[in-house]
Each structure stands twice: as C-alpha cells, then as structure tokens.
Amino acid sequence: MGRWLRIPLLLGLLLAVVVAGLVDRSDGGVTSSFVRNAKKAIDMPIDSDVFRVPPGYNAPQQVHITQGNHDGSAMIVSWVTEAEPGSSKVLYGTDSNKLIFSAEGKHTRYEFYNYTSGYIHHCTIRKLKHDTKYYYAVGIGHTVRKFWFTTPPKVGPDVPYTFGLIGDLGQSYDSNSTLTHYEANPKGQAVLFVGDLSYADNYPNHDNVRWDTWGRFVERSTAYQPWIWTAGNHEIDFAPEIGETVPFKPFIHRYHVPYRSSGSTAPFWYSIKRASAYIIVLASYSAYGKYTPQYKWLEEELPKVNRSETPWLIVLMHSPWYNSYNYHYMEGESMRVMYEQWFVQNKVDVVFAGHVHAYERSHRVSNIAYNIVNGKCKPVRDESAPVYITIGDGGNLEGLASNMSEPQPSYSAFREASFGHAVFEIKNRTHAYYTWHRNQDGDAVAADSMWFYNRYWKSADEIPAV
Ligand SMILES: [Fe+2]
Numbered sequence: 001m002g003r004w005l006r007i008p009l010l011l012g013l014l015l016a017v018v019v020a021g022l023v024d025r026s027d028g029g030v031t032s033s034f035v036r037n038a039k040k041a042i043d044m045p046i047d048s049d050v051f052r053v054p055p056g057y058n059a060p061q062q063v064h065i066t067q068g069n070h071d072g073s074a075m076i077v078s079w080v081t082e083a084e085p086g087s088s089k090v091l092y093g094t095d096s097n098k099l100i101f102s103a104e105g106k107h108t109r110y111e112f113y114n115y116t117s118g119y120i121h122h123c124t125i126r127k128l129k130h131d132t133k134y135y136y137a138v139g140i141g142h143t144v145r146k147f148w149f150t151t152p153p154k155v156g157p158d159v160p161y162t163f164g165l166i167g168d169l170g171q172s173y174d175s176n177s178t179l180t181h182y183e184a185n186p187k188g189q190a191v192l193f194v195g196d197l198s199y200a201d202n203y204p205n206h207d208n209v210r211w212d213t214w215g216r217f218v219e220r221s222t223a224y225q226p227w228i229w230t231a232g233n234h235e236i237d238f239a240p241e242i243g244e245t246v247p248f249k250p251f252i253h254r255y256h257v258p259y260r261s262s263g264s265t266a267p268f269w270y271s272i273k274r275a276s277a278y279i280i281v282l283a284s285y286s287a288y289g290k291y292t293p294q295y296k297w298l299e300e301e302l303p304k305v306n307r308s309e310t311p312w313l314i315v316l317m318h319s320p321w322y323n324s325y326n327y328h329y330m331e332g333e334s335m336r337v338m339y340e341q342w343f344v345q346n347k348v349d350v351v352f353a354g355h356v357h358a359y360e361r362s363h364r365v366s367n368i369a370y371n372i373v374n375g376k377c378k379p380v381r382d383e384s385a386p387v388y389i390t391i392g393d394g395g396n397l398e399g400l401a402s403n404m405s406e407p408q409p410s411y412s413a414f415r416e417a418s419f420g421h422a423v424f425e426i427k428n429r430t431h432a433y434y435t436w437h438r439n440q441d442g443d444a445v446a447a448d449s450m451w452f453y454n455r456y457w458k459s460a461d462e463i464p465a466v
Pocket residue numbers: 168196232233234318354355356
C-alpha cells in the first residue's frame with residue numbers, strides 16, 4: 001500500500017478509536033466510559049461534623065419521617081433520645097409559632113451484643129390536610145427541636161409529584177456527596193430508598209453506634225421529607241457468632257413503616273399511595289415463594305391497584321432482577337421467576353432496585369416465556385414490561401461495582417459505574433421525566449434520562465434515551 005493511501009486509513013482508525021472511547025455501543029445499549037474518581041470510598045470518621053450530636057440535654061437526634069398510612073394523610077415521626085426516655089409527644093400545626101395539635105407516641109429500645117440503643121420514639125400523626133406545610137416539635141420537656149414537612153397532594157390521576165431515588169447509601173465521604181447532590185436538586189419531594197442504609201454490619205460486632213451516626217447524618221433530609229424504606233441485606237444484622245439471631249433487629253426498631261395499612265403482616269413488604277403513584281415495596285430477604293405471606297399479599301395486592309386513581313405503578317426492591325454487572329449476579333433471579341409474570345400482567349411502570357453499587361437502566365423487557373422444555377429463556381422487548389433501574393450507587397464504603405459482563409446484554413439500555421442519585425418526576429397520568437445524576441456533575445446535569453410513558457394510559461414505545 002502506498003504511503004498516501006495509508007494516511008486516510010490511519011485517520012479512519014484513529015477516529016474509530018476516539019468514538020469507541022466515548023461510548024461502547026455493543027448490541028444492547030450504552031456503556032458509558034465516563035472516567036470516575038477511582039479512589040476508595042472511605043467512611044467519614046466518627047467525629048465528623050455530620051455525625052454531631054445536637055446540643056442540649058436529651059436533645060432528640062436522628063429525626064426522620066415516613067408516610068404513616070396508605071393515602072398519605074398520616075406521618076410517622078421518629079427520633080432518638082440518649083439520656084432518658086423523655087416525652088414521646090409530637091406537637092404540630094400549620095403556623096410555626098402555634099403548634100396547636102399534639103399526638104402521643106411510644107418509645108422502645110433494643111440491645112445488640114454489647115450495645116444498648118437510645119430511646120427510640122415513634123409517633124404517628126393523623127388526619128393531616130393534604131398539600132399543606134406542617135411544623136412539628138419533638139423533645140417536649142427537655143430540649144425542643146423543630147422541623148417541618150409538606151404533606152402530599154390528595155391522591156389523584158394527574159397530580160404531579162417528584163420522587164428522589166437513593167440506594168445503598170452508607171456513610172462515606174461519597175455518601176455525603178450523594179446526599180448533598182440530592183438536596184441541591186429542589187424538585188425531590190420524597191425519597192424512595194431501595195435498601196442498605198447504614199452499613200453498620202461492616203464494623204466489628206455490627207457496631208450499632210454506626211446506626212446512630214447514620215441516623216444523624218441523614219437527618220438533614222429525613223426530618224423534612226419522608227423516605228420510603230426498603231430493607232436490604234445490610235439491614236438483616238444476623239450474627240449468630242455473637243448471639244444475634246433475630247434478623248432485622250436494629251432496622252425494625254429504628255425505622256417504622258405503615259405496613260398494616262396495606263394489609264401486610266410484616267414491615268418488609270407493603271404499599272402506599274402518594275399523589276398519582278402506587279408504590280409497592282418488596283422484600284428480597286423475606287420468603288417470597290408460593291404460599292408464603294409475601295407471595296399471598298402481593299397476589300392480592302396487584303389487582304387492587306386502581307390505575308384511574310394512581311396511574312403510576314412503581315415497585316421497589318433491593319436485589320435487582322436485571323443486572324449486567326459481575327456483582328450479585330443473578331441474586332434476584334429466583335424472585336424474578338416468581339413474580340415477573342405478575343409485573344407484566346399488571347403493567348408495572350418501573351422497578352427500582354439497589355444492591356449493585358453502580359447504575360443501570362434496562363429497556364422494557366420480559367423473560368416469562370420459558371417453561372422448562374421450550375428453550376425460550378432470553379429477555380425480549382415487551383411494551384407491557386417495566387423498565388428496571390439499578391440505583392445502588394449511593395456511595396457506601398464497599399466502593400463501586402465497575403466490572404461489567406461483556407458484551408452488554410441486549411436488555412441493558414445504559415450503564416455506568418459512578419455514584420449518584422435519580423429523580424422521577426411525574427407530570428400527569430401519561431408522562432414522567434426521569435433523570436440520573438452522577439455526583440461529579442452539577443445538580444442540573446442529567447447523565448442519563450428518559451421520558452416515561454405510563455403503561456396503562458399510553459402504552460406506546462418511549463422516546464429512546466440519549
Ligand atoms: Fe445490598
């Protein structure tokens with residue numbers, strides 16, 4: 001080949017390399033090549049400012065709120081006092097200077113190996129007006145602390161509402177960036193949290209002091225907007241080697257959820273309605289096989305969802321069903337086999353999971369044709385199927401999952417190993433705008449986005465994401 005012919009060839013080759021470096025378009029979707037910070041995620045030291053105990057005698061700490069009943073007209077207010085029980089009363093009202101209502105809660109505490117918890121208070125305040133800003137005070141009689149929240153609008157099909165999405169948060173410096181980044185986004189009205197809260201179980205004897213530090217770290221958000229809790233594997237705290245054999249002990253004492261109001265018999269699976277969304281929380285670490293309580297509950301629950309009232313059907317779970325990273329690979333598979341058919345039949349819009357410390361979004365796919373003899377065991381495009389999103393990228397100390405299966409499977413639309421959070425912005429019964437925000441960017445930047453068309457009201461293919 002002549003010298004002058006080789007130059008365009010080399011230029012072409014160079015261009016191909018540059019393009020491949022930007023995105024690797026294999027047969028599935030996009031594997032982002034964004035160069036993230038490769039430093040190890042390290043937990044913030046115990047004397048960090050974000051863990052500071054609030055000043056004052058027996059001051060309430062670790063304040064958090066969550067939805068208190070099925071339709072969002074109640075709120076559970078929780079906090080911890082250390083020196084003595086003090087009052088479990090919450091004063092509240094719509095005028096910050098006149099908290100004219102009060103509700104009485106209860107306190108509890110637990111022991112875990114050589115640790116004894118503080119006094120953990122839970123108080124449900126009911127009959128709240130929708131779409132109203134309430135002020136509330138806790139610590140009555142000792143050090144009073146005041147916070148506020150806004151109740152959700154009345155449930156209805158075209159009510160706009162914006163959820164934040166965070167998973168696998170932990171308490172590292174990266175966790176702090178994720179929370180700060182979420183707070184910088186003014187749109188989020190409530191957080192759908194997909195499990196793995198404190199990672200206290202990574203410490204010797206599951207040092208439960210790290211449950212306390214976590215509660216104080218997230219208070220700046222959880223005291224002001226409800227976080228909807230999902231139990232992850234780091235909530236199990238099963239440690240028979242130190243005599244701790246009751247699973248989920250710290251989690252169920254500290255984080256109450258309104259499971260009874262949806263007919264559930266355990267706090268690990270339940271549902272709530274919020275604005276135009278129906279949210280079903282499932283338990284990856286409770287029995288889900290046929291005849292189990294969770295199975296029976298879900299079987300009865302799905303047909304109850306009235307899409308004329310709550311068009312958006314959202315499912316939260318910890319362990320993802322569709323995951324093309326080489327971490328926790330296929331751990332969600334047996335639950336997928338049990339329930340995927342139901343999700344397609346009931347046109348679930350989106351499933352959010354965590355567990356894998358990275359980000360991934362699937363196409364609308366299902367894998368329900370297999371019956372042991374027909375060999376049909378590949379995911380196929382399916383307009384009735386949910387989009388599966390893995391958002392386990394909160395930033396905990398275990399670090400990023402960066403090793404992916406190659407080539408990118410055809411069900412996977414976009415994946416990137418960076419820490420971040422997402423926002424699901426419901427506009428009306430047909431449209432929702434979804435964005436994922438990596439921590440390295442400003443809060444207005446979306447590293448992945450998609451317009452969702454509601455599966456019940458507008459079952460057309462969505463606009464392909466960038
Ligand atoms: Fe996990």
